[in-house]
Amino acid sequence: MIRSDFFEILKKSLESISKEERDKFITYYEEIIEDYKENGLTEEEALTTIGNPQNIANDILNEQGAITVKTPSSNSNILNILLLILGFPLWGSLLLAGVLILFSIYIIIWCIPLVTGVSSITFFLASLVSIVGAPFMIFDIPAVGVVQLGIGFASIGISVLLAFLTIFLSKRFMHITKNFTFRLYKILNKKVVKLW
Amino acid sequence: MVINKFKKKVIIISTGLIILGLSISLVGFKMANFDLTMFNSNGSTKWYRTIQIDNSSFSLGIDF
Numbered sequence: 481m482i483r484s485d486f487f488e489i490l491k492k493s494l495e496s497i498s499k500e501e502r503d504k505f506i507t508y509y510e511e512i513i514e515d516y517k518e519n520g521l522t523e524e525e526a527l528t529t530i531g532n533p534q535n536i537a538n539d540i541l542n543e544q545g546a547i548t549v550k551t552p553s554s555n556s557n558i559l560n561i562l563l564l565i566l567g568f569p570l571w572g573s574l575l576l577a578g579v580l581i582l583f584s585i586y587i588i589i590w591c592i593p594l595v596t597g598v599s600s601i602t603f604f605l606a607s608l609v610s611i612v613g614a615p616f617m618i619f620d621i622p623a624v625g626v627v628q629l630g631i632g633f634a635s636i637g638i639s640v641l642l643a644f645l646t647i648f649l650s651k652r653f654m655h656i657t658k659n660f661t662f663r664l665y666k667i668l669n670k671k672v673v674k675l676w
Numbered sequence: 677m678v679i680n681k682f683k684k685k686v687i688i689i690s691t692g693l694i695i696l697g698l699s700i701s702l703v704g705f706k707m708a709n710f711d712l713t714m715f716n717s718n719g720s721t722k723w724y725r726t727i728q729i730d731n732s733s734f735s736l737g738i739d740f
Contacts, residue, residue, distance in 0.1 A: 606726060609738050613724030620722070623714055627704030628727050631736060634697025637690040644687065 483513065483523055486533050493537030505540060582664075586657060593649040600642035607635030 487506060494502045509530065516526035530536070564571075610632030618625030708714045715729035728735045 606736055606738070609724075610726045610736075613722075613726060616724035617722075620725075621714060623704050623708035624725070624727065625704070626707060627701045627715070628725070630697045630700030630702070630704055631727055632697065633700060634694045635736070637693030637697065640686060640690040640693075644683065 481524070481527050483527065486527050486530075490533040490537055493534055494540060496541065509536070589653055589657070593646050593653060596642050596649060597646040600639045600646055603635045603639035603642065607632045607639060610635060 487509075490509065491502065491506065494505060512530060513523065513526045516529060517523060521529065610628050614625050614629035614632060616625075617628050712729050712732075715727065717725065717728040717730060723738070726736055726738060
């Protein structure tokens with residue numbers, strides 16, 4: 481075995497651990513090879529003494545606590561792609577259903593701040609017209625004009641409170657939406673097993 | 677924090693406005709001797725009138 485083959489097999493076998501850890505082990509075994517060479521061994525002899533890179537990787541992974549799963553290899557990326565295409569009616573419709581359900585949940589959640597926001601604007605407009613029209617109404621029917629003025633003031637207060645509620649809910653729901661979407665993305669992108 | 681104090685003040689003022697508004701409305705109803713027929717629009721539309729009480733239903737809005 482030559483040096484490049486040894487490290488290629490070792491690197492590939494240690495794909496499941498982090499890059500930093502992997503580089504540490506690579507550097508470690510490079511130094512061992514250099515030490516053997518300084519002691520008079522040839523590169524090939526040094527590699528034979530160190531042992532099989534696959535076994536070394538297995539020992540490292542066992543120490544790291546990684547779980548490896550052996551599954552029958554399909555032996556072909558083309559076969560995987562073919563299976564994906566043939567299975568599309570099943571997984572495609574399930575995926576679409578899942579996406580639409582998630583989208584519906586987001587719409588329902590975001591309807592709440594939308595309603596409070598629109599209500600705030602509506603109350604504000606109503607309060608403006610009520611207060612501006614109150615003097616005219618007082619000249620027309622005084623009691624109704626006074627009630628209208630009172631309703632106008634109350635509407636301003638309601639409008640401001642609804643505006644604050646809208647801002648508060650929007651910030652909360654933005655946080656929830658971002659977190660949930662990010663978690664879902666992490667779950668879908670998670671690498672759980674090393675397939676041989 | 678300055679922002680929180682401002683928010684608190686605005687919420688207190690808003691609540692005060694609501695209470696003030698409801699109090700003024702109560703005065704208006706008292707002026708009408710709680711006679712709701714005075715608040716009927718009777719089909720007439722005025723741009724400056726925003727409250728109507730027709731057939732026991734209360735509406736707040738602009739009618740052109």
